[in-house]
Amino acid sequence: MSPYSAPTAPRPPLRVALAGIGVVGGGVVRLLETNRELIARRAGRPIEIVAVSARDRHKDRGVDLSRYRWEDDMDAIVAADDVDVVVEMIGGADGPALTLARHALGAGKALVTANKAMIAHHGLDLARLAEQKDTPLKYEAAVAGGIPVIKAIREGASANEIARVYGILNGTCNYILTQMERNGASFADALAAAQAEGYAEADPSFDVDGIDAAHKLAILAALCFGTRLDIGAVTADGIRGLIAADIREAEALGHRVRLIGMAERDGTDKGGGLYQHVQPCLVPADHPLAYVPGALNAVVAEGNFVGRLFFEGAGAGAGPTASAIVADIIDIARDEYGPAFAMPVDVLDAAPAADAGARVGKHYVRLIVEDRIGVLAEIAAAMRDAGVSIESLIQRGSEDGNGVVIVLVTHEGPARAIHAALDMLGASDHVVGAPMHMPILAL
Amino acid sequence: MSPYSAPTAPRPPLRVALAGIGVVGGGVVRLLETNRELIARRAGRPIEIVAVSARDRHKDRGVDLSRYRWEDDMDAIVAADDVDVVVEMIGGADGPALTLARHALGAGKALVTANKAMIAHHGLDLARLAEQKDTPLKYEAAVAGGIPVIKAIREGASANEIARVYGILNGTCNYILTQMERNGASFADALAAAQAEGYAEADPSFDVDGIDAAHKLAILAALCFGTRLDIGAVTADGIRGLIAADIREAEALGHRVRLIGMAERDGTDKGGGLYQHVQPCLVPADHPLAYVPGALNAVVAEGNFVGRLFFEGAGAGAGPTASAIVADIIDIARDEYGPAFAMPVDVLDAAPAADAGARVGKHYVRLIVEDRIGVLAEIAAAMRDAGVSIESLIQRGSEDGNGVVIVLVTHEGPARAIHAALDMLGASDHVVGAPMHMPILAL
Numbered sequence: 001m002s003p004y005s006a007p008t009a010p011r012p013p014l015r016v017a018l019a020g021i022g023v024v025g026g027g028v029v030r031l032l033e034t035n036r037e038l039i040a041r042r043a044g045r046p047i048e049i050v051a052v053s054a055r056d057r058h059k060d061r062g063v064d065l066s067r068y069r070w071e072d073d074m075d076a077i078v079a080a081d082d083v084d085v086v087v088e089m090i091g092g093a094d095g096p097a098l099t100l101a102r103h104a105l106g107a108g109k110a111l112v113t114a115n116k117a118m119i120a121h122h123g124l125d126l127a128r129l130a131e132q133k134d135t136p137l138k139y140e141a142a143v144a145g146g147i148p149v150i151k152a153i154r155e156g157a158s159a160n161e162i163a164r165v166y167g168i169l170n171g172t173c174n175y176i177l178t179q180m181e182r183n184g185a186s187f188a189d190a191l192a193a194a195q196a197e198g199y200a201e202a203d204p205s206f207d208v209d210g211i212d213a214a215h216k217l218a219i220l221a222a223l224c225f226g227t228r229l230d231i232g233a234v235t236a237d238g239i240r241g242l243i244a245a246d247i248r249e250a251e252a253l254g255h256r257v258r259l260i261g262m263a264e265r266d267g268t269d270k271g272g273g274l275y276q277h278v279q280p281c282l283v284p285a286d287h288p289l290a291y292v293p294g295a296l297n298a299v300v301a302e303g304n305f306v307g308r309l310f311f312e313g314a315g316a317g318a319g320p321t322a323s324a325i326v327a328d329i330i331d332i333a334r335d336e337y338g339p340a341f342a343m344p345v346d347v348l349d350a351a352p353a354a355d356a357g358a359r360v361g362k363h364y365v366r367l368i369v370e371d372r373i374g375v376l377a378e379i380a381a382a383m384r385d386a387g388v389s390i391e392s393l394i395q396r397g398s399e400d401g402n403g404v405v406i407v408l409v410t411h412e413g414p415a416r417a418i419h420a421a422l423d424m425l426g427a428s429d430h431v432v433g434a435p436m437h438m439p440i441l442a443l
Numbered sequence: 444m445s446p447y448s449a450p451t452a453p454r455p456p457l458r459v460a461l462a463g464i465g466v467v468g469g470g471v472v473r474l475l476e477t478n479r480e481l482i483a484r485r486a487g488r489p490i491e492i493v494a495v496s497a498r499d500r501h502k503d504r505g506v507d508l509s510r511y512r513w514e515d516d517m518d519a520i521v522a523a524d525d526v527d528v529v530v531e532m533i534g535g536a537d538g539p540a541l542t543l544a545r546h547a548l549g550a551g552k553a554l555v556t557a558n559k560a561m562i563a564h565h566g567l568d569l570a571r572l573a574e575q576k577d578t579p580l581k582y583e584a585a586v587a588g589g590i591p592v593i594k595a596i597r598e599g600a601s602a603n604e605i606a607r608v609y610g611i612l613n614g615t616c617n618y619i620l621t622q623m624e625r626n627g628a629s630f631a632d633a634l635a636a637a638q639a640e641g642y643a644e645a646d647p648s649f650d651v652d653g654i655d656a657a658h659k660l661a662i663l664a665a666l667c668f669g670t671r672l673d674i675g676a677v678t679a680d681g682i683r684g685l686i687a688a689d690i691r692e693a694e695a696l697g698h699r700v701r702l703i704g705m706a707e708r709d710g711t712d713k714g715g716g717l718y719q720h721v722q723p724c725l726v727p728a729d730h731p732l733a734y735v736p737g738a739l740n741a742v743v744a745e746g747n748f749v750g751r752l753f754f755e756g757a758g759a760g761a762g763p764t765a766s767a768i769v770a771d772i773i774d775i776a777r778d779e780y781g782p783a784f785a786m787p788v789d790v791l792d793a794a795p796a797a798d799a800g801a802r803v804g805k806h807y808v809r810l811i812v813e814d815r816i817g818v819l820a821e822i823a824a825a826m827r828d829a830g831v832s833i834e835s836l837i838q839r840g841s842e843d844g845n846g847v848v849i850v851l852v853t854h855e856g857p858a859r860a861i862h863a864a865l866d867m868l869g870a871s872d873h874v875v876g877a878p879m880h881m882p883i884l885a886l
Contacts, residue, residue: 027748031602031748034747034748035602035603035604035747035748038604038669039601039602041669041786041790042601042669042785042786043601044781044782044786044787140599146746146748146749146750146752147599147752148594148595148598148599148600148752151591151594151595151598151599152591152594152595152599152754155591155594155770155773155774155779156583156590156591156594156595156770157591157766157770158482158485158486158769158770158773158774159474159478159482159765159766159768159769159770159772159773160478160766161477161478161481226481226484226485286736288731288734288755291731291734293729303589303766304477304478304762305470305474305477305478305589305762305763305765305766305769306589306756306757306762306763306766306767307589307756307757307760307762307763308756308757309589309590309591309754309755309756310753310754310755310756311595311752311753311754311755312731312752312753312754312755313749313750313751313752313753314749314750314751317750319747319748319749319750320748320749320750322602322748323600323602323603323746323748323749324749325602326601326602326748327598327599327600327601327602329602330598330601330602331598331601334781335781336598336779336780336781337779338487338777338778338779339487342485343484343485343487344487347484
């Protein structure tokens with residue numbers, strides 16, 4: 001098939017089945033209906049919904065599904081002769097989503113998914129299955145919502161060796177951090193605001209503990225470094241430990257606090273270990289990530305020829321997610337697609353995990369201590385004994401009688417030394433609660 | 444050809460000829476050599492330079508070209524049986540670049556170009572020729588250097604009706620504006636600094652008068668709106684008219700001055716007129732374009748489902764431009780490409796030019812006037828007579844005896860009214876030099 005489909009020789013419609021019609025599924029239906037004509041022009045052929053399937057046929061979804069064939073049984077859309085593409089929007093790493101994905105690819109159908117958990121956990125197996133069946137597997141919506149960052153890295157930056165990839169991968173956390181920044185709110189109050197606004201779930205663990213960001217980071221890392229996706233190697237610290245003083249002190253230091261997922265490969269040779277970690281960081285005020293507000297997402301990729309690329313947009317929501325899903329469908333309609341992870345699974349490297357403790361950088365450390373003689377000496381001694389060199393230290397008088405806040409910024413040093421110092425101090429009777437530490441993002 | 448090229452069935456190398464080896468050409472050679480192995484993995488096949496051609500064989504380019512076949516005659520690389528892709532890096536809208544492009548496509552070879560002027564002026568003709576010969580024409584490097592914005596819009600945002608596309612498309616101007624911002628420098632001093640740093644040419648007209656940005660805007664508009672590229676319909680005001688006070692006053696108003704190329708389609712139906720204009724604008728401090736520093740480029744696309752997408756990166760330079768050129772070559776190696784403007788040329792709309800004077804918005808107006816009685820009354824009368832409603836006005840005492848600076852911000856109103864008022868005032872004996880006016884970018 002030539003990529004140039006002259007309008008005089010129209011190609012047949014691409015026939016799509018949607019599985020799982022929640023908020024995102026409704027967005028996909030609305031998008032394909034609203035932009036129908038424009039999409040047909042761009043794709044070179046119409047894109048038609050031929051079947052939908054979800055748990056409850058009678059739920060009000062705000063879109064009229066009556067014109068589409070309803071299938072109670074997901075396997076029916078896999079078996080249907082008139083379905084070219086299955087769009088999986090069920091969610092969850094395993095269960096019905098994974099079953100559907102395997103069956104669809106196994107039947108030689110194209111699979112489009114927004115399911116970051118499933119791709120993070122089973123992406124390699126699914127990609128291998130897609131290869132065997134010579135059918136596309138696409139997942140643009142799984143990372144950073146509407147931002148076409150999978151495409152930007154897989155194709156746009158494909159000429160570059162990527163030194164590191166990092167960004168704001170969870171809109172809920174960024175919304176909470178922005179609230180804390182603007183209002184001086186506590187984490188609990190900012191979380192409650194996010195829940196009230198619909199930016200956070202009733203059980204926010206998946207977002208605020210960094211798990212969602214970890215899924216996305218694992219996917220980005222595999223694409224950037226040509227490595228075998230390994231969600232088990234990604235570690236995550238969430239934002240629950242942050243207090244209002246952290247945001248304030250960061251600001252006083254010319255920084256903003258952001259939950260950053262970062263992946264970096266040690267050395268430039270293929271044998272280097274891979275660091276993949278999600279944690280709150282201090283971002284310098286002259287870095288574009290410092291200006292990413294509210295529930296937006298943003299990704300930075302640093303290439304050895306292109307330099308720093310920065311992408312920002314909506315990381316979630318019906319419209320942005322639908323935009324990414326339909327972009328994948330259009331790629332399939334155009335026959336512009338290739339291996340899911342940019343190269344066949346067997347060509348991907350198995351990268352060992354990097355020694356995270358050996359990573360060198362400056363750190364922000366915050367302790368709450370009892371207001372008594374000798375505590376500062378204890379902190380200084382712990383830092384000295386762990387080999388941590390202190391660049392600056394600020395002690396603020398207690399505001400509420402709940403202890404004194406001590407903030408220090410270290411000179412460059414290995415993370416291991418910070419951990420050792422904080423282990424010592426965490427065990428001290430004079431330190432209240434868990435110490436907080438955040439790396440300071442180097443430009 | 445299946446997109447899944449298993450390593451057990453290696454595809455033949457993609458053979459590339461480079462035409463025009465200047466700074467960018469040297470970058471492409473270095474990139475293809477430095478990242479050779481990685482590119483072969485990602486592309487599914489090696490990418491090999493088989494021939495180079497430029498005016499002067501003996502010029503020192505900082506790269507060793509001796510290992511590649513040299514062709515004095517550009518047509519020899521077109522005629523060569525062992526060339527799959529011709530990379531045009533000669534520059535210029537017409538002349539040898541255009542001749543080479545036509546010959547290469549005419550011979551059925553793939554063409555990759557970084558030449559914004561040529562694409563802006565002859566892109567449609569070249570795209571039609573590529574269609575006839577069923578061969579790729581790619582130009583990622585022509586817009587915003589290393590930022591994969593052609594791909595992001597052509598493919599990443601392809602599901603969306605784009606409401607408007609705009610951005611910082613010229614790094615030289617942005618460097619100059621950033622200098623003025625930081626140092627309070629005059630335009631002339633900032634230009635001299637940009638020239639000293641290599642960011643501006645000895646004759647800077649192409650950059651500072653907005654012509655380069657206009658080329659890029661015309662290309663973006665065609666892609667975003669599915670319209671026939673029409674460089675003749677793009678108008679441009681450069682940054683020569685800006686004085687240090689403009690930057691200062693904009694800052695006082697909570698804004699930054701940026702040279703913005705903007706394209707917007709009237710109404711949402713296909714019949715709407717197309718506005719395409721390059722001019723300095725006031726960008727609100729909470730818009731990401733306000734934070735784009737130095738010689739970087741940035742592009743914003745607003746889609747009806749995805750919302751606002753923002754892309755930032757290096758807009759020029761050997762490395763970033765080479766990154767975009769080689770990304771195009773990798774797409775070709777992967778067989779992941781399609782029509783140059785996302786759809787066949789015959790499917791593109793011929794959009795009439797929008798009525799720029801009817802565009803409604805707030806404006807910044809700056810006048811330098813003689814320090815005498817009645818001048819303010821004259822300004823107020825001109826605004827009233829033209830139907831311009833004033834939101835705020837500031838008069839600053841003369842600093843240097845060269846007149847008084849008056850800055851006003853209008854309420855929302857049509858651009859036509861501003862132009863009429865400034866025509867009146869420009870003719871006044873009491874107004875010194877040309878008035879400056881800039882739209883205030885609406886979020």
